[in-house]
Amino acid sequence: MRKNYLLTPGPTPLPPQVCEAMARPIIHHRTPQFQAVLKEATEGLKYVYQTKGDVFILASSGTGAMEAAVVNLLSGGDTAITIQGGKFGERWTEICKSYGINTEIIDVEWGKAVLPGEIERRLKANPKIKAVFTTLCETSTGVVNDIAAIGKVVKDTFAALVVDAISGLGAIDLQTDAWFCDVVVSGSQKGLMLPPGLGFISVSQKAWKLIEGSRCPKYYFDLKVAKKALDKTDTPFTPVITLIIALCESLKMIKQDGLDNIFLRHKKMADATRAAMKAIGLDLFASTVASDVVTAVKVPQGIDGEKMVKTMRDTYGVIIAGGQAELKGKVFRIAHMGFIEEFDIIVGISCLEKVLAQMGYKFKLGAGVKAAEEVFLKG
Amino acid sequence: MRKNYLLTPGPTPLPPQVCEAMARPIIHHRTPQFQAVLKEATEGLKYVYQTKGDVFILASSGTGAMEAAVVNLLSGGDTAITIQGGKFGERWTEICKSYGINTEIIDVEWGKAVLPGEIERRLKANPKIKAVFTTLCETSTGVVNDIAAIGKVVKDTFAALVVDAISGLGAIDLQTDAWFCDVVVSGSQKGLMLPPGLGFISVSQKAWKLIEGSRCPKYYFDLKVAKKALDKTDTPFTPVITLIIALCESLKMIKQDGLDNIFLRHKKMADATRAAMKAIGLDLFASTVASDVVTAVKVPQGIDGEKMVKTMRDTYGVIIAGGQAELKGKVFRIAHMGFIEEFDIIVGISCLEKVLAQMGYKFKLGAGVKAAEEVFLKG
Numbered sequence: 001m002r003k004n005y006l007l008t009p010g011p012t013p014l015p016p017q018v019c020e021a022m023a024r025p026i027i028h029h030r031t032p033q034f035q036a037v038l039k040e041a042t043e044g045l046k047y048v049y050q051t052k053g054d055v056f057i058l059a060s061s062g063t064g065a066m067e068a069a070v071v072n073l074l075s076g077g078d079t080a081i082t083i084q085g086g087k088f089g090e091r092w093t094e095i096c097k098s099y100g101i102n103t104e105i106i107d108v109e110w111g112k113a114v115l116p117g118e119i120e121r122r123l124k125a126n127p128k129i130k131a132v133f134t135t136l137c138e139t140s141t142g143v144v145n146d147i148a149a150i151g152k153v154v155k156d157t158f159a160a161l162v163v164d165a166i167s168g169l170g171a172i173d174l175q176t177d178a179w180f181c182d183v184v185v186s187g188s189q190k191g192l193m194l195p196p197g198l199g200f201i202s203v204s205q206k207a208w209k210l211i212e213g214s215r216c217p218k219y220y221f222d223l224k225v226a227k228k229a230l231d232k233t234d235t236p237f238t239p240v241i242t243l244i245i246a247l248c249e250s251l252k253m254i255k256q257d258g259l260d261n262i263f264l265r266h267k268k269m270a271d272a273t274r275a276a277m278k279a280i281g282l283d284l285f286a287s288t289v290a291s292d293v294v295t296a297v298k299v300p301q302g303i304d305g306e307k308m309v310k311t312m313r314d315t316y317g318v319i320i321a322g323g324q325a326e327l328k329g330k331v332f333r334i335a336h337m338g339f340i341e342e343f344d345i346i347v348g349i350s351c352l353e354k355v356l357a358q359m360g361y362k363f364k365l366g367a368g369v370k371a372a373e374e375v376f377l378k379g
Numbered sequence: 380m381r382k383n384y385l386l387t388p389g390p391t392p393l394p395p396q397v398c399e400a401m402a403r404p405i406i407h408h409r410t411p412q413f414q415a416v417l418k419e420a421t422e423g424l425k426y427v428y429q430t431k432g433d434v435f436i437l438a439s440s441g442t443g444a445m446e447a448a449v450v451n452l453l454s455g456g457d458t459a460i461t462i463q464g465g466k467f468g469e470r471w472t473e474i475c476k477s478y479g480i481n482t483e484i485i486d487v488e489w490g491k492a493v494l495p496g497e498i499e500r501r502l503k504a505n506p507k508i509k510a511v512f513t514t515l516c517e518t519s520t521g522v523v524n525d526i527a528a529i530g531k532v533v534k535d536t537f538a539a540l541v542v543d544a545i546s547g548l549g550a551i552d553l554q555t556d557a558w559f560c561d562v563v564v565s566g567s568q569k570g571l572m573l574p575p576g577l578g579f580i581s582v583s584q585k586a587w588k589l590i591e592g593s594r595c596p597k598y599y600f601d602l603k604v605a606k607k608a609l610d611k612t613d614t615p616f617t618p619v620i621t622l623i624i625a626l627c628e629s630l631k632m633i634k635q636d637g638l639d640n641i642f643l644r645h646k647k648m649a650d651a652t653r654a655a656m657k658a659i660g661l662d663l664f665a666s667t668v669a670s671d672v673v674t675a676v677k678v679p680q681g682i683d684g685e686k687m688v689k690t691m692r693d694t695y696g697v698i699i700a701g702g703q704a705e706l707k708g709k710v711f712r713i714a715h716m717g718f719i720e721e722f723d724i725i726v727g728i729s730c731l732e733k734v735l736a737q738m739g740y741k742f743k744l745g746a747g748v749k750a751a752e753e754v755f756l757k758g
Contacts, residue, residue, distance in 0.1 A: 004404065011405045011620060022621065023402035025383065026390045026574050028698055059576060060599065061438040063616040067599040076596075098598040189617065195405050197438060197576050197619035217455075217596065219477040220439065220446040237442040238568065240576035240619075241390060242401065319407055 004317040007348045009139045009167055009294040011189040011196055012338030015253060018194060021246040029241050035233040041244050042230070044251030048169060048192070048259070049184060049202050051176035056226045057247075058199035059240045062166035062187030065199030067095055068221035069162050069183045073131050073207060075215035076100030080131040081122055081159075083114045083145075086138035087325045088164055096133070099216050104129065110141050110327070111296075113288040116149040123157050130210065131160045137168040140324045142296030142333060143286045144172065151180035160207050166190060169200075170254060171266045171293045171337045182207040188243060191293070193250040193338040197243045203227075266292045269336035269345050272372035276349045279371035280356070280363045285331045293337040296323075298330065303359055305329045311355050318351035342376045383696040386727045388518045388546055388673040390568040390575055391717030394632060397573060400625040408620050414612040420623050421609070423630030427548060427571070427638070428563060428581050430555035435605045436626075437578035438619045441545035441566030444578030446474055447600035448541050448562045452510050452586060454594035455479030459510040460501055460538075462493045462524075465517035466704045467543055475512070478595050483508065489520050489706070490675075492667040495528040502536050509589065510539045516547040519703045521675030521712060522665045523551065527558045534559035539586050545569060548579075549633060550645045550672045550716045561586040567622060570672070572629040572717040576622050582606075645671045648715035648724050651751035655728045658750035659735065659742045664710045672716040675702075677709065682738055684708045690734050697730035721755045 006013045014022075027033050038057075045055045058065055070092075074080060078101050082093040085108030096103045104122055108114045114134070123129055132154050137144045147163055154161040160182035165174050169184070170191030176184050181204070188198035203211070203223060211223060220237070229236045254262060270292040274284060277297050285296035299305030306329045309322040323331040334348050349368045357365055385392045393401075406412050417436075424434045437444055449471075453459060457480050461472040464487030475482045483501055487493045493513070502508055511533050516523045526542055533540040539561035544553050548563070549570030555563050560583070567577035582590070582602060590602060599616070608615045633641060649671035653663060656676050664675035678684030685708050688701040702710040713727050728747045736744055 004406075006405065006407065008407050010617065011407060014405050019402045019404070023398045025398070026385065026393050026568075027383075028385065028387050028390060028700075029575075030700075031692065031698070059438075059440040059443065061617045061619075064438065064443075064599045095598045098601075099596045187617070189405075195619065195621035196408075196617040197622060217478045219474045220443045222477075238389065238440045238566070238575040240440070240574065242574035243576060313410065319410070321407075321409075 002317050004319060005344060005347050006319050007335050007340065007344065008319055008321045009190065009333060009335040009337060012193060012335060013340060014195065015193055015250065015339045017249040017253065018246045021249045022242055024245065026241060029235070029239055034241065037245055037248055038235070039233055041247045041251065044248065044255065045200060048251070048254060049176045050174065050178065051202050053177065053202055053204050054227065054230070055200060055202045056223060056230060057239065057244060058201065058221065059237065060199040061196055062185060062199055063091065064221065065185035065187065065201045066091060066164060068199070068201050068223060069185050070095045070099055070101065071216040071218040071221055072214055072223045073160055073162070073183065073210045074099070074101050075213070078102065078130045079104060079126065079128050080133060081106060081119060081129055082133045083108060083135065085112060085114060085141065085143065086110055086135070087140035088138055089135045092133035092164070111143060111285050111287045113143050113145045116146060116153045119150055120153040123154065123159060127158065129159050131162055133162045134164065136163055136165040136174055137172065137291040137293050139167040139294055140327060141285055142291050142294050144289050144291035147174060147181065148179045155180035160210050168291070168293050171262065172291065173263050176202055188247065191338050192247065194243055194246050197240050198247065265341065266336060268376065269340065269342060270295060272342065272345055272375035273334055273336055273349070275371040275375050276368035279367040280353065294333050294335045296331045296333045299332060300361055303356070303361055305332055308332065308355055308359060312351050316351050316354070318348055320348060346372060381696050383698060384723060384726050385698050386714050386719065386723065387698055387700045388569065388712060388714040388716060391572060391714060392719060393574065394572055394629065394718045396628040396632065397625045400628045401621055403624065405620060408614070408618055413620065416624055416627055417614070418612055420626045420630065423627065423634065424579060427630070427633060428555045429553065429557065430581050432556065432581055432583050433606065433609070434579060434581045435602060435609060436618065436623060437580065437600065438616065439578040440575055441564060441578055442470065443600065444564035444566065444580045445470060445543060447578070447580050447602060448564055449474045449478055449480065450595040450597040450600055451593055451602045452539055452541070452562065452589045453478070453480050454592070457481065457509045458483060458505065458507050459512060460485060460498060460508055461512045462487060462514065464491060464493060464520065464522065465489055465514070466519035467517055468514045471512035471543070490522060490664050490666045492522050492524045495525060495532045498529055499532040502533065502538060506537065508538050510541055512541045513543065515542055515544040515553055516551065516670040516672050518546040518673055519706060520664055521670050521673050523668050523670035526553060526560065530559035539589050547670070547672050550641065551670065552642050555581055567626065570717050571626065573622055573625050576619050577626065644720065645715060647755065648719065648721060649674060651721065651724055651754035652713055652715055652728070654750040654754050655747035658746040659732065673712050673714045675710045675712045678711060679740055682735070682740055684711055687711065687734055687738060691730050695730050695733070697727060699727060725751060
């Protein structure tokens with residue numbers, strides 16, 4: 001007997017309703033039956049995105065949706081701002097470079113959020129900048145950026161504000177329209193509680209104007225073609241039928257709970273996790289605003305971080321994430337996002353305590369769980 | 380009560396083993412557990428592809444894999460042959476045009492196969508041609524092309540032979556290595572008996588050389604990056620975990636049956652369907668070699684083809700496909716591919732007879748089913 005507890009920042013655990021939907025017989029995608037599904041999914045996504053604009057469902061991972069943002073908005077030779085404060089911010093730079101887009105890179109120390117004032121300064125210095133590529137939650141560092149403040153800085157310029165909300169959408173607040181986000185990309189395997197395989201992308205009126213002028217080559221990710229199809233409740237190419245049907249199930253759950261309650265649940269879990277880490281004597285990696293979807297924690301001195309994560313997973317079935325790229329072995333990350341609730345967090349902290357104790361780390365056993373319980377008890 | 384029978388050329392029905400696998404709790408993709416899955420799936424695909432070369436699993440539909448073929452092999456300004464004998468052949472031309480590739484289009488009358496001699500003539504006339512884009516089974520017309528003969532014509536030239544085997548792989552014979560196919564693309568929702576959402580692409584040694592010289596911009600579909608990841612049993616971006624786990628199930632079934640038996644089953648179902656159409660007095664659309672995965676049939680005079688397909692679907696739950704693009708209303712298409720066997724074909728023919736009779740078409744009721752039974756009885 002071996003029971004698994006998934007506490008990773010994507011994929012997140014699947015609700016039973018989603019598992020059940022995935023197991024259903026397949027339906028054909030060029031039917032009124034699937035059109036009803038596509039309509040329901042698209043409308044539901046607009047609720048989660050907090051937008052009245054267009055939202056498209058792509059047959060790709062989140063990175064495909066990021067590429068769609070770049071190739072639809074820009075042309076080779078254009079200039080865009082990218083913000084490198086973690087692995088996923090760097091991905092924007094990489095995609096831009098692949099398509100011949102010049103990047104004005106804002107280097108941010110890993111663990112810190114970008115300063116909106118710095119974006120403002122760069123935009124003023126170079127009025128040719130066509131897009132600002134940002135990250136809502138930098139999953140690699142556990143830092144959340146202040147998209148609302150960035151939106152205020154970008155909205156009156158020529159540039160489009162593009163947000164990678166792959167980690168975070170449906171889990172923490174992101175007001176696409178009210179915060180002036182022109183393009184928001186996301187994926188299915190995080191706050192939306194589905195397996196990976198769907199990319200999402202929203203497009204504002206300002207973004208559509210940029211799209212009209214884009215000369216980047218594209219076919220599979222061409223949003224103008226996607227728009228024509230969606231206007232007829234259709235998709236340009238075969239959609240990931242099963243995942244879209246499952247999406248309707250998770251959207252139903254999200255609507256039933258309500259976004260505000262969901263954001264509150266995530267905040268509570270993040271608070272509890274952070275309190276627990278402090279009680280165990282561990283330091284957060286995020287030195288500015290820590291995100292409410294994943295907590296990155298510094299591996300204490302004398303502890304082999306990779307071995308710790310591996311033992312939790314292979315011996316006890318509690319799956320958290322290690323560090324990525326330059327943070328490998330230096331941090332571990334506990335997700336509190338999607339279909340995860342307070343007692344899952346208790347399990348994660350308890351297992352962490354067990355393995356740390358076994359590895360000889362000195363702390364008061366039970367202190368982490370107690371600190372988390374105190375946060376949860378306050379309600 | 381309403382029971383559905385899916386007889387469409389993608390998606391095809393799902394085996395219960397696949398449905399069960401789709402419903403399982405999700406696992407994380409950066410784990411030894413998923414690495415074992417990825418290895419098993421990749422090895423199984425090589426069996427189905429009949430190749431010892433590389434095969435990659437992409438998080439995309441089949442069209443994404445087609446785009447991957449174009450952007451990895453070629454550079455803007457290159458010239459390639461495309462063959463337009465149906466909607467999917469035309470897609471190669473469209474993708475090439477999107478990336479600034481010049482196309483030497485071989486126009487083939489819809490319903491006919493391309494003549495390998497014509498490809499040979501074009502290759503000789505223009506030695507700069509870098510790729511020949513072909514289609515194994517043109518799903519829109521029900522025609523199968525002679526890829527083995529085309530392979531002989533292309534192999535000693537500079538050009539890469541690229542095959543769209545989205546419809547057909549795992550259902551009819553395609554010998555990637557023995558037929559000198561350099562790049563073969565496919566998708567999950569046809570012969571491989573899965574929901575849509577995975578693209579597959581094989582790469583020969585000859586193709587890798589072309590890939591080295593490609594200057595088309597790319598990121599998400601970059602096969603050199605995919606190769607580096609796969610060498611470490613990994614994927615560059617989040618894979619469609621659930622579908623890859625389900626793929627292992629369908630590959631197990633395919634290996635258990637054996638490719639030769641599977642090809643025989645498809646041939647038998649196609650023969651039976653064609654015999655049934657003839658017995659009902661209907662003509663096939665394919666005027667050369669009709670494919671063994673889907674049969675396209677001309678709608679008889681006086682019958683509203685779209686209404687016929689709609690009635691079969693909405694009144695009786697038997698879902699076949701209508702005509703696409705210029706064939707809309709002029710043909711209907713019955714798939715006999717994937718998890719479909721003889722008695723499913725009997726159901727399809729019986730329902731077709733019922734609706735044709737109701738619509739006033741004159742024929743001997745039961746003649747189609749009888750003709751099919753005769754073919755199946757011969758074994």
